[in-house]
Amino acid sequence: MVALEVAGLRKSYNRAGVLTTALENVSFNIPDRQFISIVGPSGCGKSTLLRCIAGLAEPSGGDIRVGGQAMHGVPDDMVYVFQEYNRSLFPWRRLLGNVAYPIESRLPRSVSSDRARAYIKLVGLEGFENYYPWELSGGMQQRAAIARALVTEPKFLLMDEPFGALDAQTRVSLEETILDLWSRSPRTVIFVTHDIDEAIFLSDRVLVMASRPGRIVEDIMIDLPRPRHQIETKEDRAFSDYRRLLFGLIAPPSASTLS
Numbered sequence: 260m261v262a263l264e265v266a267g268l269r270k271s272y273n274r275a276g277v278l279t280t281a282l283e284n285v286s287f288n289i290p291d292r293q294f295i296s297i298v299g300p301s302g303c304g305k306s307t308l309l310r311c312i313a314g315l316a317e318p319s320g321g322d323i324r325v326g327g328q329a330m331h332g333v334p335d336d337m338v339y340v341f342q343e344y345n346r347s348l349f350p351w352r353r354l355l356g357n358v359a360y361p362i363e364s365r366l367p368r369s370v371s372s373d374r375a376r377a378y379i380k381l382v383g384l385e386g387f388e389n390y391y392p393w394e395l396s397g398g399m400q401q402r403a404a405i406a407r408a409l410v411t412e413p414k415f416l417l418m419d420e421p422f423g424a425l426d427a428q429t430r431v432s433l434e435e436t437i438l439d440l441w442s443r444s445p446r447t448v449i450f451v452t453h454d455i456d457e458a459i460f461l462s463d464r465v466l467v468m469a470s471r472p473g474r475i476v477e478d479i480m481i482d483l484p485r486p487r488h489q490i491e492t493k494e495d496r497a498f499s500d501y502r503r504l505l506f507g508l509i510a511p512p513s514a515s516t517l518s
């Protein structure tokens with residue numbers, strides 16, 4: 260079943276009379292529960308595309324349909340995880356209060372608290388329920404932001420460079436966590452990243468964008484077995500073939516000819 264349809268999407272920004280076409284004629288469908296990454300050079304419109312899908316930016320043209328329905332405003336069953344984890348948590352709330360926040364007004368307190376504790380455990384933060392965000396490391400804060408996104412059990416998880424500000428080791432560990440969460444409860448994920456290896460490692464499919472205007476130039480199915488492993492998967496010959504293909508599509512010609 261198609262979870263999301265994007266057809267002829269266009270988005271332009273008018274800033275002080277200067278018109279920037281961030282997206283031009285972007286079209287694709289995402290089946291239910293697919294894990295899809297969007298890669299492309301800086302400024303090609305990845306975040307703009309994600310923001311339009313999330314209802315955070317108004318398209319200038321084209322259609323976005325969620326579950327077959329035209330989208331109006333911010334869809335209920337979609338959550339967004341940003342790169343800036345330190346700005347997405349409430350500093351005055353402890354971890355448990357932060358994670359329970361999206362569900363506490365619509366569920367009895369004991370239910371929301373139990374569910375928040377379950378997600379805190381799933382992201383590996385059990386024992387830290389009473390800590391404030393500023394008492395947690397960057398990786399732990401991003402885990403908390405992921406728990407808070409998932410506690411609503413959304414159909415769609417949208418992530419914009421969620422691990423971009425983390426060190427390499429923390430990033431690897433969070434990639435494992437996201438794959439583990441997704442395998443337990445597959446949902447439609449749209450994941451924006453600059454990192455080609457990360458996109459291949461996580462995804463069922465990678466959309467490649469190019470700039471000026473922002474558009475999709477390639478749509479690649481990633482046919483690697485799951486579960487995936489940091490060592491075995493990345494040593495797979497097919498992984499390096501995808502890597503070479505994507506690098507050639509994204510890197511400027513001078514970089515791809517360097518030896």
Ligand SMILES: Nc1ncnc2c1ncn2[C@@H]1O[C@H](COP(=O)(O)OP(=O)(O)OP(=O)(O)O)[C@@H](O)[C@H]1O
Pocket residue numbers: 272273274279280281299300301302303304305306307308473
């Ligand atoms: N609010 C805005 N007002 C004006 N122009 C904008 C705005 N947001 C984005 N743009 C422009 O739209 C284009 C696409 O930007 P966008 O942030 O979507 O790209 P990106 O691929 O996510 O970039 P990066 O990888 O560097 O985060 C860029 O030229 C950018 O300058």
